[in-house]
Amino acid sequence: MDTGNTAFVLAAAGLVLFMTPGLAFFYGGMVRSKNVLGMLMQNFFAMGLVSVLWVLFVFSLAFGKDAGGGFVGGLGFAGLKGLGNVNLALPGYSGAAALSIPPLAFVAFQLMFAVITPALITGAIADRMRFAAYAVFIGLWVVLVYAPVAHWVFSPTGWLFKRGALDFAGGTVVHINAGIAALALVIVIGKRRGWPSEVMPPHSLPLTLLGTGILWFGWFGFNAGSSLKADGVAAQALINTHMAAAAAMLGWLIVERVKDGHATTLGAASGAVAGLVAITPCAGYVGALPAVAIGGVTGAACFLAIQLKFRFGYDDALDVVGVHLAGGIVGSLLLGLFASKAINSAGADGLFFGGGLDLFGKQLLAVGATLVWSFVISFILAKVIDATIGLRVPPDDEAQGLDLTQHAETGYAYGDLGMGRIGS
Amino acid sequence: MDTGNTAFVLAAAGLVLFMTPGLAFFYGGMVRSKNVLGMLMQNFFAMGLVSVLWVLFVFSLAFGKDAGGGFVGGLGFAGLKGLGNVNLALPGYSGAAALSIPPLAFVAFQLMFAVITPALITGAIADRMRFAAYAVFIGLWVVLVYAPVAHWVFSPTGWLFKRGALDFAGGTVVHINAGIAALALVIVIGKRRGWPSEVMPPHSLPLTLLGTGILWFGWFGFNAGSSLKADGVAAQALINTHMAAAAAMLGWLIVERVKDGHATTLGAASGAVAGLVAITPCAGYVGALPAVAIGGVTGAACFLAIQLKFRFGYDDALDVVGVHLAGGIVGSLLLGLFASKAINSAGADGLFFGGGLDLFGKQLLAVGATLVWSFVISFILAKVIDATIGLRVPPDDEAQGLDLTQHAETGYAYGDLGMGRIGS
Amino acid sequence: MDTGNTAFVLAAAGLVLFMTPGLAFFYGGMVRSKNVLGMLMQNFFAMGLVSVLWVLFVFSLAFGKDAGGGFVGGLGFAGLKGLGNVNLALPGYSGAAALSIPPLAFVAFQLMFAVITPALITGAIADRMRFAAYAVFIGLWVVLVYAPVAHWVFSPTGWLFKRGALDFAGGTVVHINAGIAALALVIVIGKRRGWPSEVMPPHSLPLTLLGTGILWFGWFGFNAGSSLKADGVAAQALINTHMAAAAAMLGWLIVERVKDGHATTLGAASGAVAGLVAITPCAGYVGALPAVAIGGVTGAACFLAIQLKFRFGYDDALDVVGVHLAGGIVGSLLLGLFASKAINSAGADGLFFGGGLDLFGKQLLAVGATLVWSFVISFILAKVIDATIGLRVPPDDEAQGLDLTQHAETGYAYGDLGMGRIGS
């Protein structure tokens, strides 16, 4: 055990935990005020439900002893059995990859990833999903989609990991995975009433910027923490994370300014998040200047990607597809070009660093496998839940807003109108 | 000195500091907008006043050389005298318990506990306490109540510590202590005008959820940091903290849904905080599944506990008694059942782990001692201040709100009505 | 490499990054709601632009091999060339000052300082600066003002550093530097229309208090992190930072209460920030009681300093001059009195600790040099930009607010008036 590495990973776990509230505010500010609590609740609820499932058996499915074929882990770690032993070596984490932190620190760190991934989906289905249906969906989704994909890519015993596909902190496992699931879900649940003709402006951009600040801050834990050591790779990952966010903000703002005539604060926030998404798979494998390039490209690319929903008519309310799916794919593939062993010997050399197209091919495979699995299972889940509980709130409830109809609350009460009575 | 442990405890101190603003927003969102600044101010002011008292002499009372009977520390460390010496051993922290961090890191970490404990009380006396009276109350309270109780329980030379009562991060010292003091204070100060017949809805649940997110995040420092080492116990404490919050959120929401028909965002926030309270004494002494159980039980229990104020007619405005007192008692006693030396050799075995009722008895003693001391002194303090300065704002000021009458400010000015003039 | 120190500095870098959003909210809450996005955008944009310039060449100007005279660094580190090598020793960081962290961790930590320093200026020019002009100004400013001053004072090869002037975390480099630049800029850009006769109250003090909480939290990274080691000096710096904020809050509130009859929440926030500013240069060089004294003095002094703008008629909108310039000078000079080698052997003894006026003289020199350079260059920059792009928005845009005119957005949309149409 190394106290420095342990301190680092525990702090990183805290930072990643903080990202889910950050995401809640990032999204919450963008919806109309009648739906702000619905959005916040969906995100906070993921912190509750997913966490309990994780310790019960989902961690074991993701990082337990491989159950065969590198497809999913076994149930040996159900209830975190035996993981209190600080000297236990997790499957595959041996030799050079041996952990110098208590296994529970790793469990906690990975838990936070499992929480935020389904939470990312909430932005796409904003303003119209029944809370009960949402709860059932993410519960099943972490088991059937997140756990296996995490096993494939993150676990050293996973089939994509073994093939040499690289994903430093979750470009495929987190962003592509959630982004494509979001697309499947919006296809099944359908458009918000009035979209796209009706105006649905953000109700509080300061809230969205608060979320952005928290996400940026927390992402340092997400990416640098994924080194699992407080070392040079972690430092590289941290600075890359920051540079990609910065460059993507500029990239988005420039395109926006040219196209619409204004650089907007929502654009700055959106660009920064897009850059953070794209650098996630690359963080510990590329240099700082490539990180700037990846960020810049992604910022511009995602600004264009979010326009696709109008072309194809799917109501990706807050652009989860446009930012997380598109950004995740851009990052995962650019890694095939920019990766360099000079930065991280545990990584590989991409096309621009003499590695040819080998890594790029592996990245394509990982992206493709994630897209297919996540889309298919998510689509089936959505259909089944829609046919049983029903995914969507009734039209009148949608008009009145999720806050009142799903949670019997209102987000804000600033006025002087003390209009209520106790009791019904 | 171990740099990893030092980095860990310093980071933890920062996280705990951040909890007090978090608490301010958690509470601030629940009051009506005319009182939001009054609430925020009470919390921020604790960061100012308590901190100064702490370095002057309160730290010394709590952790200084025992002045006799394990009841209170001496004044040897007044002004932090001699604590700059990194090799100094604090009284009782020797042998296995020896610190591997600079004493000032310990002082800073404990300081943040002393700040947030009186701040917890603000939720109970919301909307009606004079600012000056509040300032005097918490100033005296940290000296007469917090310091001794911290000495009893936290200092290895304290009488309850010596008896083997366990409190990993402050179930008695922080939560029961503040919760019972809050009850004493609301009994003396009385009900808000209009309570319980008048409607007093939260003015900004997003603000409350922001506070919840910050508290959850900061609590990792509060509990894991209490290991004072970046080790396996810290990792266990961190994951337990998270699991209890998650399970308590679910517990609260389930009961709420059954009883009232809705799962509310305020319920999710309240449940999570209740779980964090209950796990505080247990964090480093129990396993992850017991943490889930403790959380689940507490979430349900606190939802029921907050209804007691209507039965008994005390106006615990934001449920400090229902959440912190009730949750703190539940956690401190359940520790007597779930504690296990297999998790932490420095701990003990509870009833379910072959330790019989021995630990449970010690926990009962610690809970009882804290309840009696804190209630009696807090009640006397409140009475004395009420008789001298006066605890309560005049009725008209209460109607107009604390923001204008105590601080000559208004929380929000969104409108277009530029209605003021410079000068009076 | 030491993992504990690396974990500490990386965490500190994250904390300092988080300060810029914190600053955005601190300022954003103080402006009228029609300008909130303009303020937030200026701060977030600094995270984008300055970061990219930093890795391209500004870091090299500040910390690269001295280009002669200790005035500025060379371009050897442009694009962070060679800094990926964890064993590289940065110029001047050898012997006792040798770093035990990866160079990129140092680069990232210092980057965050470069981001927040120009962002501090935004408070002074609130509500009236063209966004394009702002972007150009800060871009040039970090190159022409920040980089050299950082080299003089922070780099062991800088001329002021060599002379023995002390600045633990940026009293001169950050606060005096930004504060005097803010003064130059407000002189050139002029007053807000209606100032000082028109009422311009803060639109959201809770937002300002959120910023305050984030700043206080982040400042632990700013100051303690500047030790670059998780050691006793870091612990001292952290507790000093906290104590100065606490004492300054009390100092400000007492003077305010005496003068105006009320202790305000904005006063508590302003005082805390003033204390954090003043302790910045002193954090690792003084004891805890001196930190309390420095804080208390600064809190009172800055409350008086912010009144100067009415006397002299410059519109320092949110008191950057009154808080950061005044606080920075007070702290940098008081260090000449309170510094003690007993606290930090790498420091010096001030007047009160037997060092005579020697250190005080050096501090005066550092303060003076920073004042002159920053004011002159900032003034010229402002004049040039005003003559070319134009610093200021047209009167009608100023009346309508920056949010709509600069960014085509509105901060808040709480109401039921769905008043928009898609398309123009």
Next chain:
Amino acid sequence: MRLVTAIIKPFKLDAVKEALRTLGVQGMTVSEVQGFGRQRGHTEVYRGTEYTIDFVPKIRVEVATDDATAGAVVQAIADAARTEKIGDGKVWVVAIEDVMRIRTGEMGHDAL
């Protein structure tokens, strides 16, 4: 028909609403307003600068009613809203030529 408009203290709204209910009034429309009058406003202080706000938050209550009941409505509102402290507000009555219930198109008395 008559339109009765009242400016009252915000915390009196519930009392007024109940008074009108008991009178058999089926509907009303209320809104937040700011009042200027004999009742003094308040002062605020930000960083040492004093601001005086002359306006006081009030609630406007509007009730469309028959000519016959207008007087009773005025009286009921006034009685319910009265605190006998300065700032209780005003009630005024305006003649309305006609009222329509949008849902049904009913006019006059039936529209109320």
Next chain:
Amino acid sequence: MRLVTAIIKPFKLDAVKEALRTLGVQGMTVSEVQGFGRQRGHTEVYRGTEYTIDFVPKIRVEVATDDATAGAVVQAIADAARTEKIGDGKVWVVAIEDVMRIRTGEMGHDAL
């Protein structure tokens, strides 16, 4: 001249605005109000305590118009705002003695 005041459902504002535009109405003033009437409000729950809110968010639309067009304005608003569900709201008409356009000082018809 006439002042037509309508209380409508918020989401109907755009439809009403367009209807008035097509009618040639050059201007209007709208504001947020809370309505009490046959349409039930809603309940909220905070920590186990149920609150009933009797008021429903509505929009007030005011149009000053010539006597001649007043009837058409009422009709246009009603038609555009009608959903035939309870809570569609009211329209009432009041006589105004005169209108002035502040900018020019024009009175009466020219002021609209």
Next chain:
Amino acid sequence: MRLVTAIIKPFKLDAVKEALRTLGVQGMTVSEVQGFGRQRGHTEVYRGTEYTIDFVPKIRVEVATDDATAGAVVQAIADAARTEKIGDGKVWVVAIEDVMRIRTGEMGHDAL
């Protein structure tokens, strides 16, 4: 008695208030409204989608006054609120049958 209602630009409120004060008007009621008229609104852009907002923030000022002073009140408001730019707003006058001061029950002139 008369009720003078004015729709003005928000930043003109202080000027109007002072003008009325100097005229000896003892009270008024103001509220935030949104205006539609000749003055164009503005456009906003969110993630590449352009929104046009046709409404402009305005302030409504209401003054109940004697028949005698009504004209002077209208004039004072108009003079104080005039910028001669489009969007200055309107003032209209309605007859009120009676006014009551809630506090005292005084009617008519004494109620003002």
